[in-house]
Amino acid sequence: MTTIAKINLGKNGRLVSKLGLGCMRMSSVWGGPTNDESESISTIQMALDNGINFLNTGDFYGAGHNELLVGKAIKGRRDDAFISVKFGAIFYNGQWLGLDLRPVAIKNFVNYSLTRLGIETIDLYQPCRLDDSVPMEDVIGTVADLIKEGKVRYLGVSEITADQLRKANSIHPVSALEIAYSLADRQIESDLLPTAKELGVGVVAFANTAEGLLTGETKAPLPASDHRNHFSRFKGDNLVKNLEKVEVLKQMAEEKGYTPTQLAIAWVNAQGEHIMPLVSMSRRSRLPENIEAMAIEFTADEMNALQTQFAPGAILGGTYLQR
Secondary structure: OOOOOEEEOOOOOOEEEOOEEEOHHHOOOOOOOOOOHHHHHHHHHHHHHOOOOEEEEEOOOOOOHHHHHHHHHHOOOHHHOEEEEEEOEEEEOOEEEEEOOOHHHHHHHHHHHHHHHOOOOEEEEEEOOOOOOOOHHHHHHHHHHHHHHOOEEEEEEEOOOHHHHHHHHHHOOEEEEEEEOEOOEOHHHOOHHHHHHHHOOEEEEEOOOOOOHHHOOOOOOOOOOOHHHHOHHHOHHHHHHHHHHHHHHHHHHHHHOOOHHHHHHHHHHOOOOOEEEEEEOOOHHHHHHHHHHOOOOOOHHHHHHHHHHOOOOOOOOOOOOOO
8 A cells, every 4th residue: 555645744743644643433423323433443554554644533523432442553653643532512412502612511521522532631632612701822822731731742722713713823823724625625724724824733634524425325316314415515406516517526536547536635634734625434345545645635626626627616505515
């Protein structure tokens, strides 16, 4: 398999793999079934064996199940893994209730995370989102205190605006920004991505296939049971027209001998040395194709065709990825 390149996570951050492993789908977050635990653990370990050391989890993924899973997978090989943890989301019976970003809550969350993961220090700790319920100075300041205490190494942020990123970075240096980014979701290119680059913040880009739209496997109409029916992007004429856009990606993938998913990941990878595609996997069989995607290169004409076909706003409708 392809050797995974390493990048600095932010201008003062650790050296991490250019490809990150998203562990969320290994647990039940929205009330769905939990994947086979032994296969999930084997997937994490195989990723580590192949140089993917960035593992992304959240304390609310499966009510702590995901952290326990990651903890089992890295037991005995802590130095091989860079652990990124999100906090702040409150769920009950698989239903989103809101955020709790109070300093007292954050201090409680971090101790539970450390115990479940079986580690002494979390490498990257980040609020999953920011709102106005708690002053940002208190949220970021609490993580800064945890860094001083040695419970956390680096500060991350997730799903925020350019102005919020500037403010957070002024309180304590931000190492990484986690945000949705794909050919279909390019709205962050106008403001947020340039701000991150200016500040020397690494970008951890998730949802590279835009809820499966870019995989080439989605058909219209969706089955009635498909959760994506809730999103305007996947409804009626929007989906039909969006899938017409995806045909260009499918054709290019066929000509290059890859899958549309691989090209979607490769496009994100090509957007900058400071940008890491974060790919969710729960099966070992997915690893080789996703690792291979990191070696795909585009000609100038190919890149221009993708940039034109998927210009910002070209994909109709939205999902929760639209910020």
